[in-house]
């Protein structure tokens with residue numbers, strides 16, 4: 001009765017046996033169906049067969065680089081990937097390459113934090129080939145390459161600013177509540193001060209709008225949230 005299993009499948013691509021075992025136990029307890037691969041070769045076979053909701057991908061694998069494999073996954077599927085690296089310096093490399101990973105964690109990580117990030121990623125709408133670009137007037141948002149241009153000129157956004165913009169883009173013309181924003185981007189953790197969200201929206205407006213105090217695209221819906229208008 002595998003087809004009736006409602007649990008989200010996570011493919012763990014990890015060559016360290018200790019991590020592989022701990023994740024198998026920990027993620028099963030958290031309600032995931034865990035499929036393990038210790039090499040990219042094994043993952044290539046398992047990905048189409050198990051159709052995971054999420055891939056947890058180590059950067060350094062015995063038969064290749066997780067960075068290259070992440071690119072490969074995104075050529076054919078919209079499965080989100082969380083990259084796992086042993087050093088924070090690797091995270092900088094991974095971020096700089098814009099490989100389209102949904103998130104990143106550095107070893108050693110706490111299971112609770114990892115699970116919170118996994119759930120946040122699973123709540124986000126997924127993008128893939130065909131729906132990767134959102135065009136709003138002279139603004140072009142590329143959700144796969146994680147780039148934004150205004151009138152053809154690249155706009156520099158921080159990781160959180162981009163994630164927030166991607167969230168709004170996926171609900172174009174619809175209200176996204178403050179709770180949805182906090183859930184998706186700050187993993188639903190209590191932000192004692194949700195002004196952090198307002199700060200990010202303000203920065204986005206400054207970078208994207210022609211006249212930031214009178215925004216045409218990124219609209220505040222008072223008391224509820226925000227709306228991205230075409």
Ligand code: CA
Pocket residue numbers: 014015016058059060061
């Ligand atoms: Ca490794």
